[in-house]
Amino acid sequence: MTAPSTRLRVVVIGGGILGASTTAQLARGGADVTLVTAGTLADGASGRSIAWLNSSGDRSAEYHYLRLIALDRYRTWRERHPESADYLRFDGALKWAGEGSSFRQTFEFERANGYDAVWVDRADVAKIAPDVNADAVAAEGAIYNAGEGWVSLPDLVAALAAEAIADGATIRENAGEARVDVVDGAATGVILADGSRLQADRVVLATGPAVPAQLAALGVVVPDATPAAFVLFTDPVGTEVRTVLNTPRVAVRPTPDGRLVLDADWAEQSIEVADDGTLTIPDASVRGLLDEASKVLAGNPRLTAQRVGSGPKPIPGDGDPVAGAVPSIDGLYALFTHSGATLGLVLGELAAEEILSGAPSPVLEAFRLDRFTGGGADVEVLTGAWTPVHP
Numbered sequence: 001m002t003a004p005s006t007r008l009r010v011v012v013i014g015g016g017i018l019g020a021s022t023t024a025q026l027a028r029g030g031a032d033v034t035l036v037t038a039g040t041l042a043d044g045a046s047g048r049s050i051a052w053l054n055s056s057g058d059r060s061a062e063y064h065y066l067r068l069i070a071l072d073r074y075r076t077w078r079e080r081h082p083e084s085a086d087y088l089r090f091d092g093a094l095k096w097a098g099e100g101s102s103f104r105q106t107f108e109f110e111r112a113n114g115y116d117a118v119w120v121d122r123a124d125v126a127k128i129a130p131d132v133n134a135d136a137v138a139a140e141g142a143i144y145n146a147g148e149g150w151v152s153l154p155d156l157v158a159a160l161a162a163e164a165i166a167d168g169a170t171i172r173e174n175a176g177e178a179r180v181d182v183v184d185g186a187a188t189g190v191i192l193a194d195g196s197r198l199q200a201d202r203v204v205l206a207t208g209p210a211v212p213a214q215l216a217a218l219g220v221v222v223p224d225a226t227p228a229a230f231v232l233f234t235d236p237v238g239t240e241v242r243t244v245l246n247t248p249r250v251a252v253r254p255t256p257d258g259r260l261v262l263d264a265d266w267a268e269q270s271i272e273v274a275d276d277g278t279l280t281i282p283d284a285s286v287r288g289l290l291d292e293a294s295k296v297l298a299g300n301p302r303l304t305a306q307r308v309g310s311g312p313k314p315i316p317g318d319g320d321p322v323a324g325a326v327p328s329i330d331g332l333y334a335l336f337t338h339s340g341a342t343l344g345l346v347l348g349e350l351a352a353e354e355i356l357s358g359a360p361s362p363v364l365e366a367f368r369l370d371r372f373t374g375g376g377a378d379v380e381v382l383t384g385a386w387t388p389v390h391p
């Protein structure tokens with residue numbers, strides 16, 4: 001008779017960067033892990049992200065530290081996966097302030113934290129970022145962060161899934177809407193859309209913007225500031241663009257196949273959200289993004305749209321990540337964050353370590369769910385404009 005397996009059985013719900021990264025690490029750590037996702041891998045926020053890798057700007061020391069070690073994991077990934085040079089780049093990023101505001105204080109903050117930031121006068125932009133139109137830069141100048149970059153999450157998710165499978169994981173795409181099966185206050189498995197059930201010792205909820213609603217259905221409240229968002233993918237551009245740009249009217253980053261990905265706050269705010277959650281992107285916003293991007297690029301290339309990627313952008317109510325065991329439900333672990341591109345590798349690693357060892361990581365202490373229920377610091381809850389599509 002074969003002895004029953006003593007491996008920890010884990011089901012991960014959600015095939016975005018957080019689910020894929022956690023699955024790969026769990027499989028590497030010896031768990032019996034299955035990832036189930038409603039559609040295809042990276043078909044959620046991870047497939048329509050600017051995916052700028054950074055710890056830019058002003059934030060708590062704990063969050064800054066998490067982002068720095070997140071960037072560190074990406075550098076290790078680059079070293080260990082030379083082929084990732086196609087989809088993971090650290091070619092630097094440039095940002096400047098809009099009219100009537102200044103980035104001087106942001107620069108001082110970044111320098112005070114030891115972050116790699118240099119102030120660039122307009123006249124010097126061409127030396128540091130020849131792909132940028134210096135005339136478009138703010139009169140006061142710009143901040144250049146040489147250590148920042150971008151990642152194409154669909155490529156990374158595919159690589160993580162391949163590693164997970166090689167380490168024995170099962171990946172089930174097109175599984176429909178799955179839900180956590182909670183019995184007597186403990187997560188005992190996952191129920192798939194077809195009614196079938198996967199038994200588990202631990203369940204990881206990594207469903208991106210659907211996390212708050214799924215937890216709410218289990219009686220767990222997570223303030224949600226998830227807005228509707230979109231990015232615009234351009235057709236391939238003739239000129240080489242390497243620098244990630246965060247400018248007052250447009251953010252720009254390249255793709256592995258010579259396109260650009262664009263977004264902007266004003267464009268996001270122009271999205272029309274119907275009662276049933278359907279999103280409409282005004283043509284004027286698409287044209288506007290193309291124009292704004294052309295203006296900030298050297299030579300003002302003519303840009304055309306390939307496709308729009310729209311949907312909810314996961315953001316917890318206080319803006320900080322949510323990572324950890326769900327206090328009121330044994331065996332359930334949740335991951336829900338903005339900046340999930342930057343945090344993708346490190347959160348998967350730390351989540352898997354916590355699940356496999358049962359020992360909480362001090363690095364994640366500031367990001368627990370209980371901060372919303374009096375177990376942590378007071379939070380300022382932002383208001384979201386998005387009605388989740390997933391119940």
Ligand SMILES: Cc1cc2nc3c(=O)[nH]c(=O)nc-3n(C[C@H](O)[C@H](O)[C@H](O)COP(=O)(O)OP(=O)(O)OC[C@H]3O[C@@H](n4cnc5c(N)ncnc54)[C@H](O)[C@@H]3O)c2cc1C
Pocket residue numbers: 013014015016017018019036037038039040041042043044045046047048049050051052053054153176177178179206207208209210229230231263311312313314335336337338339340341342343390
């Ligand atoms: C416009 C935009 C710009 C961004 N810019 C940046 C940036 O510059 N830098 C940065 O670091 N981050 C950025 N982000 C954030 C980052 O992309 C996200 O935090 C990250 O992709 C979230 O990954 P995830 O795995 O949590 O969720 P997702 O990628 O959304 O994956 C969740 C998956 O779960 C599946 N799912 C949902 N419900 C169920 C269910 N019930 N059953 C089964 N499967 C289910 C979905 O189909 C989806 O595939 C941006 C995001 C957007 C949208």
